[in-house]
Amino acid sequence: MSVLSSCVVERVLIMLKADPNGLRMQDASSSSDQRVYLAKSHHAPTSERRLFVTDTSIIFAAMQNLVQRIRRERIKMLDDEECVKAISKLVTDYINFCKECCIYCSQPIARSEPLQYNAEHYRKLYTCFSLFSVLYLPDHGREHAPVGEELMEWLNTHYVEPTTEEGDHLSSLERPWEDETFWPYLTRSVNLYATSFVTYPLIPTRATIRGLSKASSFFLDVLARHPSPTLQKLSQQLIPLLTGHPRLHQFAAERDFAIAARRWRDKVKSLRLELDKVPEDDREDGFENWWDRLCDIAGILEGRVEVIKKLCLELGADWKEVCIAWGIFVDPRLRRQDLPEVVSHILDDMPSDPTNLEDMMHSSLFLGSPAQALSDAAQIDVWLAAHLADVLEPLQLIDDDPDDSDLTLREQYVLSYTEYLRSDPALWRITVDYMCACGDVGKETADQVLMRVPLRLQIPKDATASDEESARIRTGNLAGVLKEINATCFEHQREKVRRIVCRIAAQTFLQEKDYGLAVSYCVSAEDWTGLGRIVDRVLDEYVVQGPEKYARYVANIAPSLQTLRSNSGANGVFVHRLMFAVRFAEFHQRRMQGELHDAAFDLATMFREDIAPKSWWAVLLSDAVELLLNSETMLFSSQDACLLLHKLEEICIRSGQGSKADYLTVLARTTKSGEEAAALQRLQTVRLALARYYARCGVIDVGGRTAMATTY
Structure with a gap:
């Protein structure tokens, strides 16, 4: 359990002991303003995960800039082609990062530490984000175009079956139809165009279901050597039907595609007539009933739902393959808006796997339920839910009204992701960026993170470096964490927090007796009472350490005094007191250096000017x-x-x-x-x-x- 959650639980237990019947507030009128947020426990990201998180945060930041511009210019997002293209480009970037991380994690290389998430995990992210892009972010002008071919390409890309080794085995056989895997492989082959790992044309029924005409044609052509003349003839008739299957991208207009599809379907009917004429005793070859197998292929081409379902069940395929085949063979003009109805009908007979979160998320996306898809995504990876929600809201696919917690659905998932990021303190910058993108609640949460970032300004007690080395380390810290916190506060307009952090830094420098920096950060924080305390501490150094060390301590304060004099908002009382500390140090500095005339002049001036x-x-x-x-x-x-x-x-x-x-x-x-x-x-x-x-x-x-x- 994280530190935050343990502290909260401890406080709740104390309150329960005081009031066993409930958590009564001492002031009922202010109870509505008091909320308790429970943190979740997460393992800190390892190297590969940290790289993934930091790289994708750049895309998230670009997304926030785009959304801010849309709101600032009051652009109607869904009507603006350029904005939709920009979001689509950012989603593609997310997908590519998931793919690259999947490839990296799958490489058998020596690693300095174990992978936090394996290649299979990133494959799920890759698959889910890709499906979202296909279903909800079509190219401009294709919003109402048939979706079957795009889904088939997605299926062939992410679910490559059967294996290439099986194809190698069958291709090496002189009479492959005698192998028991031949017809199943022909039914369910991989897509030559979906993967770069296949270097030759593959096989026919799964290839037919997947719409892979060239792969199917390869093994149908092998049947020209089959001993049955009837099968030879029918296989040769089937090849042009498969290779001539109309595809939407081949036509300039959907109307032309529809006409070509109807003509092609008429040719399939002719094949069915030829199959029905085959005598009963000529339908087997001693190894397989080839006629039944060709009938299955013909049934797929005819778009017969019962045949497609039967074959998918026999081959171990799931509802996705049936749905996508529906968009290729049953209804080639199936549109995105009609997909949920078809999917719902198929899921009644072939439900999704409730134990497989990836499958459940796919079904939610197919059914047009993005809110449910987010819930499923959160169980796969909180990263996926946060970044998917961040895209869904500007596309108006989820509700953007806050609930009782004053958070929108998107903000809830993004803030859940920030709890994961907080498991690694080094990711505080990214954590704050995500939080500040979540309205007032997120910004207030980010304030607490910023105020608790370790500044590490103290010089280590066991340091053995020289004074110059220590100064260099101190300068490095100032240019590092403290500078970045100030920049982050400025970027997100968290001025109040910036002043608090500067005040904390000033107190640290005061403890370290680095009075120049203490004054500088007090001035930056506009903490005038704090400045007064620093001046008192500086003057105490004269009493305790003597004039020599006192002058050395004050030497670096003079530049801050110049800044204060030009600051119209500075408190005059404390500026006057700081001026005395500096002038008093200058007096002793000149006195110790033998500049006695100047020293006497300084002393008299301090009285004359009432300093x-x-x-x-x-x-x-x-x-x-x-x-x-x-x-x-x-x-x-x-x-x-x-x-x-x-x-x-x-x-x-x-x-x-x-x-x-x-x-x-x-x-x-x-x-x-x-x-x-x-x-x-x-x-x-x-x-x-x-x-x-x-x-x-x-x-x-x-x-x-x-x-x-x-x-x-």
Whole structure:
């Protein structure tokens, strides 16, 4: 059972314990908005299945683009030839993929892992999708044309019997009619044109049922060596009837085809008269009653239903072969819309096999019941049901109204398929694409998938790579999963989810102390309170780690600050606080690099432009002591010195009035004791440094005004 289903079941059990008589909602008014979806357990796709799933998802995406264009341009699908052709082309692509996968799985090659589905499984997909195409997607202009020949081609393509080995055996015999398999093989032969594995003309009654005139003629011609002159004569009369059987594709108009078919039927009646004239004692050759066998062939050509049914039962054929032979011999002008009635009549005598899901789906398609066909398809493969439903809805072959679950029939099957896809977390992109094609319910489900895709942004704890290697890995992750999630959200217009994912990424980077990326993704998520928390964490690094590491942590935040300044929707309070963190880091960076004039200018500017929060004034003044005591040059102007003194006085006065927590908490944390008394003691050092510096400024003002002006 999947993780989702086990969690849901556990929750339901807890609710049942609390209320054994039923699942009562605490708030009855909101019970209609609460739904429980049970997931199904599936085995994750193996390599061959994953390739099949990913390749066919491209066709599915093309189908969604086509349907969106149809809706956007308000095209009447069934009246638009180009749209129908486009859908038919996509269905053909599905069929070809099924065929290729069937061929691949049937190859006797060494594989790295066992096949999840064998060739027989993909043959079923190939057969079912092909039959759907024949019955429901005819070429333009052939919607009301006779369907018999197309169905016969489908039958000969997918159900090749008897085997080529049997044909080889009979062809090698000098007197093949003496073999017990000769007449059955003649009745049921393979189609030379339906498979590339047959390299010679084959055999007559099954070949006749399948409408394979050339194959039948081959073995009828062999009968020219038969010891019975009567059989020789009749077989030679039968050959032109088989080879001259009218086919619809040979005529430009259906009317011409109908006339030719009637004339041909008259010739078959003549053959019947010749057969009836054969004496009783001349109807056997010592091995077989050849006259009965020729009568069976003549009965097929005459379109006698009872003969066709009898022969199909004797040869082990099923209802499909009878139905298709009906469209060739009984009613050559049988149309698609008339097929369900004929099939229903045949199924009464030759029902489909309820233990064979493929056969049940075929009967549903023949009967014109696509909804039932979807139910059968879901039991064969959830992939088949989902993609078939996706084609049926735009063709208006199934209901597109949502039921009580707010899902259409198509959406139900597609979402069932996404549950299968979720068995492989690596297929999350495809899963989301399918979900977002299923209305609001599907999009909301896709939101939950997107929010739970593992980002894997943390550097492994056991990593032994260098810092450069770690940076490369991190960059790869950013360009991979996180970037793809953002692109997917943008493609499907899931902006709310994109912001949540960016917020999750920002929290991860915050834990990893990658503050530049944390700020960047907070800005992308427009999470201003989160940005405030990041700034607080960054400033804490100064208190805990000291100015050197603090400056290094903040180095990558500056680009995000530029983005924030150009963002009109950004929260000014948090932007202002981030600006202080960056400017404070730049101040220490210049101070450590010996750029003392610039450092002093930065410190004074933070006070002058009111960038620094009041809680950090004391820290700034404490950091200014080193610059104030510099003996080589005067780094602050007298006005700046006065400004620093005013800030110091405000801190002392406010602290004395009961606001120590507002002004001294941060500075206190930088001291060994962590107490406010130690912070006040440090401020006395600042006061002494300012007094000395101001005194030096006074001396310069008296005798060295020109020198000081030159310095600034």
